[in-house]
Amino acid sequence: MAAPARALYRTTLAASSIISPRHAPSLVRLCTLARGISDIATSAVPPHLAAPTPPPPPAHASPAPKPNNGGFVARTSFTTAGSITPSFFLGHHKAGLDRMKESVGSVSLVIECRDYRVPLASRNPLFESTLLGKERVVVYTKRDLGMLVLDDKTRDIMTRWHHPHTVFFSDTTSRGDIQTIVSYCQGVARENDSLTGLRILIVGMPNVGKSTLLNALRRAGTGNATKAAKTGGQPGITRKLSNTVKISGEEDGLIYVIDTPGVFVPYMPNPQTMLKLALVGSVKDSLVPLITLADYLLFQINRADPKLYKQWCAPTNDVLVWLRAVAKKTGKLLKGGEADVEAAAIWMLGRYRKGLLGRFILDDVKEGALEEWIQGEGKVEESETAARRRIRKEKSEARRKKGAGALGGAVE
Incomplete structure (x- = not known):
């Protein structure tokens, strides 16, 4: 109400400068009325008419719940760095x-x-x-x-x-x-x-x-x-x-x-399937970079329960932080006291394979999982001959690139 009242008062004053003299008495009465309305509108509200102030929140209110593991959030997906050999078909x-x-x-x-x-x-x-x-x-x-x-x-x-x-x-x-x-x-x-x-x-x-x-x-x-x-x-x-x-x-x-001897598939289209098989020892460790395999183990442990390695390290998604902490706790050190991360990785992989670092399934066991797996990667996409030919070509190409890189370094 205060703003309209003030506007009425200002409008009335402005009109007084242009209205005829014979209407001046009426205009004075109108200005007086408008000013009174403005004063009433801008005056403080009597205490007995004021709305009650809401009470403050109680001092003992419970704090918001904190995430588990001190706020640690595990990775929901794993990205492979570099290439992983897609076969072990010997x-x-x-x-x-x-x-x-x-x-x-x-x-x-x-x-x-x-x-x-x-x-x-x-x-x-x-x-x-x-x-x-x-x-x-x-x-x-x-x-x-x-x-x-x-x-x-x-x-x-x-x-x-x-x-x-x-x-x-x-x-x-x-x-x-x-x-x-x-x-x-x-x-x-x-x-x-x-x-x-x-x-x-x-x-x-x-x-x-x-x-x-x-x-x-x-x-x-x-x-x-x-x-x-x-x-x-x-x-x-x-x-x-x-x-x-x-x-x-x-x-x-x-x-x-x-x-019978174990028989691998000629071609493994999904790198993470290869990582799972390497983690349980179905392929030779030399086929997968050691730190990559340890990183995948950390990823799977965090999905299951990060507290499985609490005696060595706080929950983390960083494999090097994890391995350095394990190396220092277990005395796997190089000259100068530097952490031997590869020795720590080998040790942790061995513990997992013996069931000493958690016991959990790496694949998702759920309704329809088999059908999803077959649709996504369960079919052999290459013949045995084609797979062996492709692998030989990839190894030859890798050797050629390695040789070219060494030559380029010598020239520089």
Whole structure:
């Protein structure tokens, strides 16, 4: 109201300069009225008519919740720096695959091993055509390294991926897990009722635990604890088809098992799949830059729980900060006290592979995950010959560039 009243008063004064004299008395009364309205409008509001002041917030109000891990936010995606070799398809892989194709006709059952920590990445599409028509059992090995207790939801989803094939989850240190697989095979042997016994072929990607499973089956089925197949922490221990190994006698159902070399895919289109397989030891460490592999391990640990490395370092997304802290805490130092980040990386990778740095699955296990994986990268996009030719060309090109760079440096 104050602004309109003042405007009325100013308008009235302005009119007084141009109005005729005979209307002056009326104009004076109008000015007096306008001034009174302005004074009333601009005067203070009486206390009894004023709106009550809202009370201040209570002093004990709770502060806003803080993010976990002191405000640390883990990366939601991983970007690979530089090139990663897209294949690990070696000569003995091809030879093993050829022998597998030759032997598949003489076996009645196939056990396909996959690493529980990478249930999708350790799937080899080459087996789908090679083993077509054969009764198959899928065994997820190293289950104890991916989860201490197998939860029902994860088990149900992964089991449905392979319907109608039978699925087992194996911890080779668990006699119960191994005996369950042996009992199933003995049931198949009794159904077949062959005089020569049941022949089983064990297949899988490199270093998924085929030979370890074979030894455990033999120990559980026959009581023979001597190793029938060599095992190791690096891929390539088994390089050719083994002789048949008896894992069950005639009284329970005669069974012989044939071990095979791990077979990689000719081409891996997704670098992160290659990183996952390198992290669990399915490809040689030399194929992936050590710091890159350690960085990917840090990324996966942060997704699972950053507190897994709290004894060495505060939560971080910086792999060099992480490795330097680990090196200093564990005494892995170079001359002058500088942190040996490569030694720290090797040590942390070894701890993860032994289950000492968290136990979690690297692939996303959810409804529809298998279909998404097959659509995105599960198909072999190159023939074996084309893949080998491409890899030779890439290596030759890399050597040429390296030589050109060295020559250029010498000239300068």
